[in-house]
Amino acid sequence: MWEKVLIAADFSNSTHGRIACTDCHQGRNEVLEKEEAHEGLVIAPSAGEASACGECHASTVEKYMDSLHVTQEGYFTAFARRGGDPDGEAFHGMFEARCANCHASCGQCHVSRPDSVGGGLTHGHEFRRSPSQTNQCTACHGSRVGDEFRGKNTGIPPDVHYLGGMNCMDCHDGVELHGDGTTPDHRFANDTGPQCLDCHPTANSTDSQVTHHAMHADRVACQVCHSVPYKNCYACHVEIDRQSLRFPSEIDFRIGRNTEVTARRPFEFVLVRHIPIAPDTFDPWGLAMPDYAAVPTWRLATPHNIQRTTPQTESCGACHDSLSLFLTPAYLDDLIDRGLMDAQEIEANRPVVVESIGGP
Amino acid sequence: MIANSQPSASVSLTRYVVFTKLAAASTAVVALWLAGCGGNPLDPQPSATASDCVGCHTDEALLRKVARSETPPVEDAGEG
Numbered sequence: 241m242w243e244k245v246l247i248a249a250d251f252s253n254s255t256h257g258r259i260a261c262t263d264c265h266q267g268r269n270e271v272l273e274k275e276e277a278h279e280g281l282v283i284a285p286s287a288g289e290a291s292a293c294g295e296c297h298a299s300t301v302e303k304y305m306d307s308l309h310v311t312q313e314g315y316f317t318a319f320a321r322r323g324g325d326p327d328g329e330a331f332h333g334m335f336e337a338r339c340a341n342c343h344a345s346c347g348q349c350h351v352s353r354p355d356s357v358g359g360g361l362t363h364g365h366e367f368r369r370s371p372s373q374t375n376q377c378t379a380c381h382g383s384r385v386g387d388e389f390r391g392k393n394t395g396i397p398p399d400v401h402y403l404g405g406m407n408c409m410d411c412h413d414g415v416e417l418h419g420d421g422t423t424p425d426h427r428f429a430n431d432t433g434p435q436c437l438d439c440h441p442t443a444n445s446t447d448s449q450v451t452h453h454a455m456h457a458d459r460v461a462c463q464v465c466h467s468v469p470y471k472n473c474y475a476c477h478v479e480i481d482r483q484s485l486r487f488p489s490e491i492d493f494r495i496g497r498n499t500e501v502t503a504r505r506p507f508e509f510v511l512v513r514h515i516p517i518a519p520d521t522f523d524p525w526g527l528a529m530p531d532y533a534a535v536p537t538w539r540l541a542t543p544h545n546i547q548r549t550t551p552q553t554e555s556c557g558a559c560h561d562s563l564s565l566f567l568t569p570a571y572l573d574d575l576i577d578r579g580l581m582d583a584q585e586i587e588a589n590r591p592v593v594v595e596s597i598g599g600p
Numbered sequence: 601m602i603a604n605s606q607p608s609a610s611v612s613l614t615r616y617v618v619f620t621k622l623a624a625a626s627t628a629v630v631a632l633w634l635a636g637c638g639g640n641p642l643d644p645q646p647s648a649t650a651s652d653c654v655g656c657h658t659d660e661a662l663l664r665k666v667a668r669s670e671t672p673p674v675e676d677a678g679e680g
Binding site: 241245247262267269272274 | 652653654655656657658660663664666667
């Protein structure tokens with residue numbers, strides 16, 4: 241506990257250190273008794289719309305309040321698309337109790353560890369322009385993205401970008417994370433997010449020197465060929481199967497049809513990840529989803545485990561001779577038989593499944 | 601006959617020793633007070649030189665003494 245509130249001796253020499261503590265944290269500066277000094281203390285002054293950071297960083301804070309890290313709009317979008325009422329008191333109550341831990345304040349990226357993993361100062365109250373991949377980014381985005389990127393899933397290698405010394409901020413910059421003042425419906429609707437083409441501009445061009453890049457330009461997402469198996473969520477949202485057993489996440493690899501076509505993602509085929517949400521997931525909160533099947537439960541995925549060479553790149557036959565890597569109706573039936581999917585998900589995922597593909 | 605009021609050498613020495621010890625003890629008490637240790641070394645107080653929050657929060661020894669016991673960490677509620 242003491243490490244979480246320890247301030248580095250040289251903090252006072254920094255720009256933020258020259259600001260009086262009470263200017264941001266309130267409390268009482270003139271007394272030495274702990275309880276008295278902490279009267280009116282604001283532990284996290286960067287949180288909320290009254291963020292203390294806005295005093296000096298007004299423009300950034302104003303935009304950030306509309307960003308996905310604050311609004312978590314994707315939850316509301318998904319619920320609305322399934323016919324739920326995301327503006328209702330019941331949904332907000334459930335959200336605050338179960339989902340709101342992932343709200344990220346300015347401080348939880350720039351000076352402290354997120355509350356969801358225990359909080360506390362990370363570097364003696366030093367403010368860092370770039371968040372720490374370990375203490376901040378993967379503190380929240382750890383069990384899926386972080387594990388993929390660092391090669392923590394058994395038998396799955398780390399992302400080549402990680403091996404090359406890159407971290408989260410090399411792709412996900414402040415422009416994306418602070419936002420542009422608009423609120424995307426979800427993270428894949430965010431036009432400020434990174435694309436492979438940002439660093440590999442000719443990769444999906446029909447003029448590419450790589451034959452397979454030229455052939456599949458704009459039809460096949462990069463990850464389809466360059467990703468390897470990744471975690472699929474069975475325990476996050478649906479914890480109990482028919483036999484009342486808790487399923488862990490499962491490592492899998494599925495190619496599906498793109499149901500989130502945009503100018504940035506014009507692809508026909510993408511990787512999809514199972515994010516199970518059962519028709520009765522929100523029943524304990526009295527929340528219904530009358531259009532449950534309106535949204536697939538196999539959703540667009542961009543696994544952070546990129547490899548130059550994968551089983552998919554070994555030959556054209558990896559994809560064109562077999563549907564073994566694809567999300568097929570038979571595959572869904574098997575998941576239902578194993579108790580990992582609900583039968584209602586068949587209808588929900590009809591736009592995603594692949595029943596056949598053309599030859600090379 | 602005027603009485604000899606000068607103390608004997610042994611008495612003077614004794615008084616000198618007592619005075620010296622008292623002076624040393626007084627100095628120590630004042631020094632401890634200035635150090636802000638108060639009357640109970642097991643209940644540390646911040647240094648009297650600490651004038652604001654930073655004075656306490658940069659004092660690792662003090663924080664170790666007064667830190668609350670840790671509550672169990674929140675189960676990782678990340679995106680999965």
